[in-house]
Amino acid sequence: MEYTNAPGHIYDIQGYAVHDGPGIRTTVYTKGCPLKCLWCHSPESQRHQFELGYLPLKCLGADLCENACIKACPEGAITRDAPSKLMGKDQMVEKIKIDRAKCSGCLKCADACITQSLYTAGWNTTVDEVYTRLMKDVSFFENGGGVTISGGECMAQFDFTLNLCKRLKDSGIHICLDTTGFAPTAQYGEIMPYADLFLYDLKHMDSYHHKKLTGVPNELILDNARFLARNGAALQVRYPMIPKLNDSAENIRATAEFCKELGDAVQLVQLLPYHKAGRTKYERLGWRYRLTNVEPPPESFMEKALEVFKALELPCQIH
Ligand code: SF4
Numbered sequence: 001m002e003y004t005n006a007p008g009h010i011y012d013i014q015g016y017a018v019h020d021g022p023g024i025r026t027t028v029y030t031k032g033c034p035l036k037c038l039w040c041h042s043p044e045s046q047r048h049q050f051e052l053g054y055l056p057l058k059c060l061g062a063d064l065c066e067n068a069c070i071k072a073c074p075e076g077a078i079t080r081d082a083p084s085k086l087m088g089k090d091q092m093v094e095k096i097k098i099d100r101a102k103c104s105g106c107l108k109c110a111d112a113c114i115t116q117s118l119y120t121a122g123w124n125t126t127v128d129e130v131y132t133r134l135m136k137d138v139s140f141f142e143n144g145g146g147v148t149i150s151g152g153e154c155m156a157q158f159d160f161t162l163n164l165c166k167r168l169k170d171s172g173i174h175i176c177l178d179t180t181g182f183a184p185t186a187q188y189g190e191i192m193p194y195a196d197l198f199l200y201d202l203k204h205m206d207s208y209h210h211k212k213l214t215g216v217p218n219e220l221i222l223d224n225a226r227f228l229a230r231n232g233a234a235l236q237v238r239y240p241m242i243p244k245l246n247d248s249a250e251n252i253r254a255t256a257e258f259c260k261e262l263g264d265a266v267q268l269v270q271l272l273p274y275h276k277a278g279r280t281k282y283e284r285l286g287w288r289y290r291l292t293n294v295e296p297p298p299e300s301f302m303e304k305a306l307e308v309f310k311a312l313e314l315p316c317q318i319h
Pocket residue numbers: 052072073074075076077078098102103104105106107108109110
């Protein structure tokens with residue numbers, strides 16, 4: 001099958017993924033997403049540009065590395081912080097702090113940092129490069145696993161994702177696309193023959209609330225789900241349940257009814273309870289986490305929500 005060695009930018013490739021579709025999978029995380037969900041647990045995925053991350057635990061202190069990052073910064077955005085303990089030792093060192101308002105994102109400091117305490121979230125790549133990496137995991141894909149292309153929003157880098165799918169399909173690899181549904185319908189039509197399963201998010205059935213939570217309305221997302229279902233695609237619907245934001249009885253019922261409307265295309269509905277796992281990533285990027293007062297929903301609540309989906313005879317599970 002003809003494909004193009006299209007360029008792309010990604011921020012991670014993770015092997016042995018067991019929550020990104022059937023079997024054991026390797027997941028490619030593309031950068032850039034048109035949505036900005038309040039609960040996003042991968043903030044480094046949101047922008048197309050590469051981010052500067054800082055992990056203070058790994059920092060040796062500015063004395064030991066002779067101010068490497070401070071000297072590398074052309075904007076004077078990095079200065080010494082108050083003394084704190086070096087990891088695993090009693091020794092006090094002066095680590096660094098970044099004035100994000102001054103930072104231009106040149107990433108010179110990350111190049112200068114030998115411990116990778118300062119790091120770049122994301123890198124440029126190509127279809128061939130990613131394919132070669134993925135094929136190292138091919139033995140894990142037996143018994144129903146494969147590759148999942150996630151994000152960010154993988155459809156936001158359409159040429160890269162489409163051509164990676166073509167290349168993988170040629171090798172008989174099972175492909176999942178993890179998508180927000182927010183991309184042109186024609187692109188879903190074009191990529192559909194190469195995707196075995198769409199992991200498809202439904203975040204709120206009311207467009208006004210959807211926009212408040214994610215930054216975009218939901219009409220295109222719902223239309224694309226209908227389009228995919230009508231044209232024979234397989235869908236695994238994912239409903240992230242965020243207390244007080246999208247877990248009203250009305251929204252749970254509307255989501256279940258919409259899944260029912262999609263018919264046999266829906267192979268599974270997953271109710272995903274809110275979790276706080278991504279919170280520290282915001283600190284590393286110097287971003288503010290906006291859901292500080294939200295706690296994961298109790299199991300009993302999730303079970304009750306699941307009953308609504310079961311009542312409509314939908315294949316469904318929590319997680
Ligand atoms: S990325 Fe920001 S902090 Fe780092 S060297 Fe460039 S301007 Fe300075």
